[in-house]
Amino acid sequence: MPMLNMNEAEWNLRVDLAATFHLAVANNLHEAIANHFSAVLPDNQHFLVNPFGLHFSEITASNLIVCDFNGKVVRGDGAPSPSAHHIHTPIHRLIPQARVLLHTHQPYATALTMVADGRLEWALQTTCRFYGRVAYDGDYDGVALSDTVGERMAKILGNAEVLFLGNHGVITAASTVAQAFDDLYFIERVAQAQILAMSTGRPLRQLPLEMIERVATQTRHERFDLGYIERHFEAQKRLLDNAGGFYRQ
Numbered sequence: 001m002p003m004l005n006m007n008e009a010e011w012n013l014r015v016d017l018a019a020t021f022h023l024a025v026a027n028n029l030h031e032a033i034a035n036h037f038s039a040v041l042p043d044n045q046h047f048l049v050n051p052f053g054l055h056f057s058e059i060t061a062s063n064l065i066v067c068d069f070n071g072k073v074v075r076g077d078g079a080p081s082p083s084a085h086h087i088h089t090p091i092h093r094l095i096p097q098a099r100v101l102l103h104t105h106q107p108y109a110t111a112l113t114m115v116a117d118g119r120l121e122w123a124l125q126t127t128c129r130f131y132g133r134v135a136y137d138g139d140y141d142g143v144a145l146s147d148t149v150g151e152r153m154a155k156i157l158g159n160a161e162v163l164f165l166g167n168h169g170v171i172t173a174a175s176t177v178a179q180a181f182d183d184l185y186f187i188e189r190v191a192q193a194q195i196l197a198m199s200t201g202r203p204l205r206q207l208p209l210e211m212i213e214r215v216a217t218q219t220r221h222e223r224f225d226l227g228y229i230e231r232h233f234e235a236q237k238r239l240l241d242n243a244g245g246f247y248r249q
Contacts, residue, residue, distance in 0.1 A: 009042045014061035016177040017048055018247040019237050020102060021059040023181060026239070029106040029188060030056045035169075036084035039177060040092055040099040041066065047092055051078030060249040069093045083144040090150030091173070095157065098173035100180040105169040108191035113166050120190065123197065123204040127190040128215035129223070130183075135160035140167040162187055178233035182223070185232075 017039045024030040024037075035056070038049040048064045050056075065076030069092060071085040080088070088101050104110075112118040120127055120134060137156045141149055153171070157163045162183055163171040170187060174180035197204055207215075222228045240247055 013039055014064055015248055018059050018061040019240055020177060020181050021056040022240050022247045023236050025057050029104050031105050035104045037102045038088040049080045049084055049088060052081035060247055062249055086144040086147050087150045090147050091154045094154040097175055100174050100177050101171060102180045102184045103171045106188050108195055109170040109187050111195055112191050113164050113168055121194055121204050122207050122212045124190055124193055125215055126186060128212050129219040130162060131212050131216035133161045136164045138166040178229050182229045182232055
């Protein structure tokens with residue numbers, strides 16, 4: 001139920017974003033109180049983000065805080081972590097279509113960022129859904145403690161929707177919470193499959209370019225025209241609701 005003095009659109013966005021924190025916990029995509037998710041509000045002047053210090057499992061629709069594009073907290077208790085501010089604020093400001101940003105250090109995707117020349121290998125059907133949508137930042141520059149770090153990330157991300165951060169983690173960027181989570185979930189799945197395949201020491205069976213492009217087109221049709229993204233997210237939320245739906249508070 002929406003809080004007082006809050007419109008329905010903002011409340012629905014809060015509920016969806018809060019759900020992603022609990023889904024990150026359920027799928028082992030989190031690091032307790034580290035990492036951060038954000039979503040631009042309908043007014044296009046402010047964004048929701050998690051307050052520093054709360055475990056992902058403690059996040060609810062009502063305890064997300066609101067910041068402006070200068071990083072100032074305008075509503076809510078607490079403040080984002082410094083790295084959340086210096087990553088999310090510049091990217092939201094510089095890439096308007098990146099309305100939702102999910103940043104994690106999830107195990108398998110992060111493991112790829114630790115490997116020399118770590119890249120997605122086009123050897124799996126599911127990986128093809130990311131063809132043409134991934135960027136790589138190979139120049140680790142320490143903890144994000146200035147806007148220049150987020151500005152560099154924004155420049156590298158550009159029109160891509162997944163950014164691998166060398167020696168660091170991953171960011172998904174999308175126009176909706178459902179799409180950002182769908183990418184976060186599947187980038188971990190394909191990274192896990194790739195690392196397991198690489199661990200055999202056997203050569204990967206790389207797909208030819210024409211097949212990669214064909215499957216990318218097929219999965220794009222499935223994701224958008226057939227409503228896979230929204231159906232996936234709603235199914236994931238039902239799992240949370242069946243467990244009590246704490247995130248909706």
